[in-house]
Amino acid sequence: MSEPKSDSKPNQPRPHSAEFFNEMRDYWWNADFLRLMAQRLDFTGVSSVLDVGCGVGHWTFALAGVLPASARLTGVDREDEWVRNATQRVAAAGIAQRCEFVRGDAMSLPFADSTFDLTTCQTVLIHVGDPKDAIREMMRVTRPGGMVLAVEPCNMASMGVFSSVTDTFPTEVVAATHRFHLVCQRGKRTLGLGFNSVGDLVPGMMAELGLRDLRVYMSDRATPMFPPYDRAHQQAEARQLMDWHAREHWVWDKATTRQYFLAGGGGADEFETLWTQAGRQMELEIAAIQAGTYHCGNAHITYLVAGRKA
Ligand SMILES: C[S@@+](CC[C@H](N)C(=O)[O-])C[C@H]1O[C@@H](n2cnc3c(N)ncnc32)[C@H](O)[C@@H]1O
Structure with missing residues (x-):
């Protein structure tokens, strides 16, 4: 898969999540794990x-790869x-006859x-x-006995993962990086734009909403970095890091990160310090990759939470 081509005009805001549809997304799943999920969640009767x-x-x-061919x-x-873009991509992949894409709001689905x-x-x-x-x-548009399946991360968990660069950082710097992420995540949530670690809460939400036979799994995918970084996902990650650093980007662009940080209760001066620290960490990581010394297990928490409608 290639990065989606944007037909946005210059100076117009890019569509939601544009920054996240990069090549890294192609390496999110192990194919045999998805087949295991299809078996455990019993996709056989899904049409x-x-x-x-x-x-x-x-x-x-x-999903198309693990669902019945008739689905x-x-x-x-x-x-x-x-x-x-999705419509063009399924046509290019030769599965257009199975797929259709429409515009609509998740909060009021057009079905x-x-x-x-x-x-x-x-x-x-x-x-x-x-x-x-x-x-x-999602429950409303699902038939009785049908399944609701949400795949959502706890992105704060990734902050607890050490690399060969950060494992010797002073305690205060590690704690400050955690604080930076947490305050930004809380700020984004305060602004009504979602909580980046909501995966932790989805099982409880589904239980409260009356979904039955709840199943909670986690993706088994890690994306480890180690020399000589010759795997496709490792090269993609190295490119993303260099691209972010060149554009002074860190998860979000600077203005967005600042907005989230302030909304989460952080101060303007503190933001500049933490932004500089995040840029410095990226510089050190890039230098270590170039020197062939960088390594990291790169675990992520991505939940798969499924429940059946009564
Ligand atoms: C991080 S992307 C995930 C895209 C896709 N599910 C994937 O995993 O590659 C989030 C997507 O949700 C869409 N989105 C966000 N809020 C939405 C809403 N209220 N209704 C419909 N789509 C929404 C965005 O446009 C974006 O395409």
Whole structure:
């Protein structure tokens, strides 16, 4: 898969999540793990699927590979550009006859009650102000006995992972980096733009909303970095790091990060210090990759939470 081509005009805001649809997304899943999930969650009888907040279809593609060949997949996204892009990509992949993409809002899905056997989303609940309302809406369009499946991370967990660069950082610097992420995540949530670690809370939300037979799994995928960095995902990660550093980017761009940090209760001066520290860490990591000394196990927490509608 290649990075989606943007047809946005210069100076217009890019569509939601544009920064995240880079080549790293192609390395999110182990194919045999997805087959195991399909078996455990029993996709055999599934004939209609809705992928909510489908973006350019990364999750739709992954699912298409493990669903029965007769299953039809519909993707829905708020952004016209992603709907067009996903439509082009399934045509290029030769699976257009199984897939359709439409524009719509996760909070008010353009489908009748009880339409789908399986309603799913991947990294979408982290972007909505009220994830419980979004799950409720997914339940509405799922047929009785059908399944709701949410794939959502706890991004704070990734902050606890050490690399050969950060494992000897002073305690205060490690703690400050944690604080930087946490204050930004809380600020984003305060602004109603979603909580980047919501995966931890999804099982409880589904239970509260009355989904039954809850199953909670975690992706088994790690993306370790070690010399000589010759695996495709390692090269993609090294490119992303260099690209972020060149553009003075860190998870989000500087203005967005500042907005989240201040909304989370952080101070303007503290923000500049932490932003500089994050840039410095990237510099050290790039230098270590270039010297062939960088390594990191790169674990992530990505939950798969599934429940059946009564
Ligand atoms: C991080 S991307 C995930 C895309 C895709 N699920 C994947 O895993 O590659 C989040 C997606 O959710 C979409 N989105 C965010 N809020 C939405 C909403 N309220 N309704 C529909 N789509 C939404 C964005 O446009 C974006 O495509």
